[in-house]
Amino acid sequence: xxxxxxxxVMELRGRTGAGMMDCKKALAASDGDxxxxxxxxxxxxxxxxxxxxxxxxxxxxxxAFICDKCGSGALVEVxxxxxxxxxxxxxxxxxxxxxxTIMAENPSDVDALLNCTAKGLDMTVSALITEKxxxxxxxxxxxxxxxxxxSEGIVDSYIHMGGKVGVLVxxxxxxxxxxxxxxxxxxxxxxxxxxVAPEYVTRDQVRADHLEHEKEILIAQARNEGKPEKIIEKxxxxxxxxxxxxxxxxxxxxxxxxDLTVEKMIQKKAPGTKILAFTRYKMGDGLEKKVNDLAAEVxxxxxxxx
Numbered sequence: 001x002x003x004x005x006x007x008x009v010m011e012l013r014g015r016t017g018a019g020m021m022d023c024k025k026a027l028a029a030s031d032g033d034x035x036x037x038x039x040x041x042x043x044x045x046x047x048x049x050x051x052x053x054x055x056x057x058x059x060x061x062x063x064a065f066i067c068d069k070c071g072s073g074a075l076v077e078v079x080x081x082x083x084x085x086x087x088x089x090x091x092x093x094x095x096x097x098x099x100x101t102i103m104a105e106n107p108s109d110v111d112a113l114l115n116c117t118a119k120g121l122d123m124t125v126s127a128l129i130t131e132k133x134x135x136x137x138x139x140x141x142x143x144x145x146x147x148x149x150x151s152e153g154i155v156d157s158y159i160h161m162g163g164k165v166g167v168l169v170x171x172x173x174x175x176x177x178x179x180x181x182x183x184x185x186x187x188x189x190x191x192x193x194x195x196v197a198p199e200y201v202t203r204d205q206v207r208a209d210h211l212e213h214e215k216e217i218l219i220a221q222a223r224n225e226g227k228p229e230k231i232i233e234k235x236x237x238x239x240x241x242x243x244x245x246x247x248x249x250x251x252x253x254x255x256x257x258x259d260l261t262v263e264k265m266i267q268k269k270a271p272g273t274k275i276l277a278f279t280r281y282k283m284g285d286g287l288e289k290k291v292n293d294l295a296a297e298v299x300x301x302x303x304x305x306x
Contacts, residue, residue, distance in 0.1 A: 016047040045134025062166030064157035065099035071150025074102035075168035146279035158187035173273035
């Protein structure tokens with residue numbers, strides 16, 4: 001058997017983009033033959049999967065899972081390249097598996113999650129993603145996740161528009177059907193909020209730098225409108241109250257009853273219930289989507305052939 005040097009492993013990795021250990025295994029199985037090792041990786045789907053990691057994954061699904069027994073819940077965004085793949089049962093099932101793994105294993109970050117054994121499977125989350133990438137033919141990445149522990153309160157979730165928006169809510173209160181219904185309405189409120197989604201539960205949670213920045217903008221707006229300096233402060237205070245009503249969940253107008261704020265709705269239907277925290281993910285938010293320019297592509301191909 002030929003000696004597998006670090007140099008040849010690095011060369012194979014450079015040519016295929018596959019992982020270091022996969023390259024070492026491929027070379028061992030191919031008796032050090034580079035071409036056979038490449039074929040080995042391609043046959044296993046490892047080279048194809050690795051090469052696709054340079055693509056932009058800006059589609060995908062936000063999924064959630066809440067454990068019936070312990071009450072803990074997880075929310076996760078998993079990205080792929082096309083909406084077509086995102087809507088397939090296989091992709092959505094994978095997202096559910098990842099959400100269940102987060103709930104069960106409580107990983108500290110995405111890297112830790114990738115090293116966790118996928119719930120119900122005999123492989124890591126990383127291996128599961130590699131396998132699905134090779135089979136589906138698109139880059140797949142876990143972008144972010146949140147987890148709330150059932151021992152800290154009641155956890156509920158809401159998935160909007162088939163996974164385009166997802167919400168996870170943690171609350172303090174009695175574990176009754178009424179409270180559960182109220183929490184579901186709160187989660188729906190957070191998911192459907194438009195044009196501004198809430199960022200805080202109450203105004204006392206608003207970061208000082210965020211508030212100061214908003215005040216500076218509002219003062220500049222008032223001055224640009226030609227308002228006298230003596231009334232600007234009063235105007236800004238009024239606009240700051242509107243800002244609170246937009247970014248603070250408890251002060252938003254309840255989507256199902258415009259006569260109530262979210263706080264008043266909770267007090268009316270489930271007195272004593274307190275929203276402790278929430279996480280809202282909008283799929284692909286902030287990611288750059290790849291737009292194919294057909295004319296540029298044709299010109300580039302023509303140039304290459306010439």
